Amino acid sequence: MLSDFGSILLFMIAGVLFVAIALFVSKLVRPHRPNADKLSTYECGEEPIGDARIQFNNRFYIIGLMFLIFEVEILLLFPWAMVFQDLGWYAFSAMFVFVFLIFIGFIYELGKGHLKWDLPSPAVPEYVEGVGVVERDIRTEDDEFESDGGLTFK
Amino acid sequence: MEAPIVSSYIVMAGALAVLLNSAAVVVYVERRVAAFIQNRVGPNRVGPFGLFQPLADVIKLIFKEDVTPIYGNRTLHTLAPMFPVITALITVAVIPFGDGLFITNINVGVLFILAVTSLGVYGVTMAGWASNSKYSLLGGLRAAAQMLSYELPLGMAIASVVLFAASLSMVDIVNSQLYWWHVFVNPIGAIIFIIAAFAEANRTPFDLVEAEQELVGGFHTEYSSMKFGMFFLAEYMHVVIGSMLITTFFFGGYHLPFAGYYAHLLPEAGTWLKAMLDIAVFLGKTGFFVFLFIWVRWTIPRFKYTQLMSLGWSKLLPLSILNFAVIAFILMLIHG
Amino acid sequence: MELTTLLFYFFSLLTIGSAIFMVFSKNIVHAAFALMFTLLGVAALYVLLFADFIAATQILVYVGGILILILFGVMLTTKGFTDNLKTLTTNLRPVSVVMTLVAAGMIYVLLTTTWPVAEIAEPEGTITGLGTLLLKEYILPFQVTGVLLLVAIIGALLMATKVKHQQ
Numbered sequence: 001m002l003s004d005f006g007s008i009l010l011f012m013i014a015g016v017l018f019v020a021i022a023l024f025v026s027k028l029v030r031p032h033r034p035n036a037d038k039l040s041t042y043e044c045g046e047e048p049i050g051d052a053r054i055q056f057n058n059r060f061y062i063i064g065l066m067f068l069i070f071e072v073e074i075l076l077l078f079p080w081a082m083v084f085q086d087l088g089w090y091a092f093s094a095m096f097v098f099v100f101l102i103f104i105g106f107i108y109e110l111g112k113g114h115l116k117w118d119l120p121s122p123a124v125p126e127y128v129e130g131v132g133v134v135e136r137d138i139r140t141e142d143d144e145f146e147s148d149g150g151l152t153f154k
Numbered sequence: 155m156e157a158p159i160v161s162s163y164i165v166m167a168g169a170l171a172v173l174l175n176s177a178a179v180v181v182y183v184e185r186r187v188a189a190f191i192q193n194r195v196g197p198n199r200v201g202p203f204g205l206f207q208p209l210a211d212v213i214k215l216i217f218k219e220d221v222t223p224i225y226g227n228r229t230l231h232t233l234a235p236m237f238p239v240i241t242a243l244i245t246v247a248v249i250p251f252g253d254g255l256f257i258t259n260i261n262v263g264v265l266f267i268l269a270v271t272s273l274g275v276y277g278v279t280m281a282g283w284a285s286n287s288k289y290s291l292l293g294g295l296r297a298a299a300q301m302l303s304y305e306l307p308l309g310m311a312i313a314s315v316v317l318f319a320a321s322l323s324m325v326d327i328v329n330s331q332l333y334w335w336h337v338f339v340n341p342i343g344a345i346i347f348i349i350a351a352f353a354e355a356n357r358t359p360f361d362l363v364e365a366e367q368e369l370v371g372g373f374h375t376e377y378s379s380m381k382f383g384m385f386f387l388a389e390y391m392h393v394v395i396g397s398m399l400i401t402t403f404f405f406g407g408y409h410l411p412f413a414g415y416y417a418h419l420l421p422e423a424g425t426w427l428k429a430m431l432d433i434a435v436f437l438g439k440t441g442f443f444v445f446l447f448i449w450v451r452w453t454i455p456r457f458k459y460t461q462l463m464s465l466g467w468s469k470l471l472p473l474s475i476l477n478f479a480v481i482a483f484i485l486m487l488i489h490g
Numbered sequence: 491m492e493l494t495t496l497l498f499y500f501f502s503l504l505t506i507g508s509a510i511f512m513v514f515s516k517n518i519v520h521a522a523f524a525l526m527f528t529l530l531g532v533a534a535l536y537v538l539l540f541a542d543f544i545a546a547t548q549i550l551v552y553v554g555g556i557l558i559l560i561l562f563g564v565m566l567t568t569k570g571f572t573d574n575l576k577t578l579t580t581n582l583r584p585v586s587v588v589m590t591l592v593a594a595g596m597i598y599v600l601l602t603t604t605w606p607v608a609e610i611a612e613p614e615g616t617i618t619g620l621g622t623l624l625l626k627e628y629i630l631p632f633q634v635t636g637v638l639l640l641v642a643i644i645g646a647l648l649m650a651t652k653v654k655h656q657q
Binding site: 076087112 | 493494537538540542543547554555556558559562563566612618621622624625626629632635636639642643644647650
């Protein structure tokens with residue numbers, strides 16, 4: 001077994017060497033003429049406004065958390081998948097209980113709307129008699145997140 | 155005919171060389187097939203039929219100036235392109251190309267592939283952050299979230315394959331398809347795996363994070379010269395690796411269809427003829443899936459990010475868990 | 491010296507060195523990456539102990555999940571690239587006395603215990619053994635793990651969302 005992993009280590013070293021050599025060769029032959037325009041950040045041809053931080057949206061972190069928990073579940077499914085045929089219905093139902101428990105968590109997550117990545121409803125201007133043009137926000141009432149879909153800059 | 159002697163160093167060097175060259179070949183093939191789909195000619199100036207075009211591209215990239223943004227983090231900016239390339243390269247270590255033609259046969263080959271796939275997230279995250287640009291950061295975050303979300307259906311589809319093979323070793327998985335390919339007994343798993351492979355390779359229709367119209371190039375906006383070349387190379391290597399994995403998990407690896415039933419007609423195992431036959435079959439199937447990747451890219455429009463994430467979480471993940479449960483139940487009924 | 495011993499020393503040095511770098515580093519992003527090398531070194535040590543499934547799990551869960559979360563948190567909430575962590579030491583004298591006593595105690599235990607040194611035979615198929623054990627002897631901890639994961643999902647979701655209060 002160790003010689004197998006040793007081959008993988010050798011392969012990894014070969015990969016790292018390949019990348020390092022490619023970058024080094026490139027560094028030797030390419031020109032190096034920096035000026036202020038080239039070194040500044042690209043913002044569609046305009047001068048960059050503000051610094052490079054965006055408002056961090058919760059959803060990315062929640063995605064990471066959910067990924068972690070389901071990954072642990074999938075990892076525990078692998079040993080079971082290898083031996084379940086020899087162990088009878090008791091072990092089978094035990095695994096079903098396990099998967100069902102996690103599935104409850106998934107249903108909770110789905111029901112609470114954490115997987116709802118839709119854009120917020122726009123404010124729609126409409127004409128009201130006697131008042132004039134009014135912007136009516138048609139966002140649904142049960143939207144409990146303060147932030148938007150994480151798809152705009154703040 | 156005597157048994158071929160495959161010293162593992164030769165196989166390693168050969169596999170590395172094949173993978174790197176195949177990435178270059180795929181670049182050329184993509185441009186020609188795209189041209190064919192779009193009713194134009196494609197590159198045909200450099201060399202006969204334009205075959206030296208990838209070489210010209212590589213030489214051009216080596217000689218370009220490397221423009222690194224001054225306020226970014228230089229160490230991470232340089233390290234970031236290495237991750238996708240290295241993770242793509244070491245995946246080849248466990249894929250069997252033929253009977254006995256593999257670099258290594260570890261007991262946990264499947265988990266190794268999943269682990270290496272999850273390391274690929276680091277490349278995009280680091281690249282996005284180290285570039286000191288809003289576009290890069292947002293693109294990198296979205297790419298990371300996309301890759302994380304689609305690793306779950308990928309893992310569940312592979313788990314449904316392991317149910318049939320009863321082993322986590324890639325060689326065993328290929329050998330369990332001697333009679334029936336897994337795509338025939340587990341078609342839903344195959345479809346889920348193919349979709350997840352598209353998403354992991356950041357290919358259309360999932361390539362929002364690097365599309366020019368959306369985020370000016372996403373996480374590789376601020377990359378130029380060979381570092382961009384590394385990302386470029388890594389993307390095409392991921393296409394090739396994805397095709398190889400689809401072939402290995404669901405389409406029989408190097409076996410001909412239903413090979414177990416007429417095995418007496420084929421050359422004996424361990425001969426040069428069988429080795430060449432295996433490699434030819436494997437490369438043929440891989441080539442077909444590379445063509446599928448390219449075909450889908452130039453035919454289907456890309457998804458919005460919200461559609462992408464809801465597809466991954468609300469539709470693919472429950473479907474893959476259900477598929478796994480149903481297959482386990484049926485197998486238990488047959489064998490229990 | 492055998493290759494296995496050499497590799498063991500190399501990976502141990504990698505793990506401990508990265509851990510020391512992480513603890514003493516003033517730049518939080520560098521500390522996060524040192525943590526990554528620490529966890530990768532631990533995975534390599536698992537491989538040297540013939541625990542291949544655990545090594546793969548370590549990479550998948552720790553490096554591919556937990557460290558990503560740490561990186562998200564670090565990269566998106568620091569106020570700049572040159573943000574230096576303030577590391578200050580307080581109560582130096584009583585702590586050094588206590589730590590010297592603890593270190594002396596541990597070194598004494600290390601030197602006087604009789605460690606069983608034996609060659610581990612390479613196990614055949616760790617994963618089938620693991621699966622059988624999980625579903626036969628340790629089936630209750632297995633189900634409790636499922637409940638724990640469910641609690642983790644619900645807790646994490648509750649903590650990560652801010653509910654708009656009615657005004």
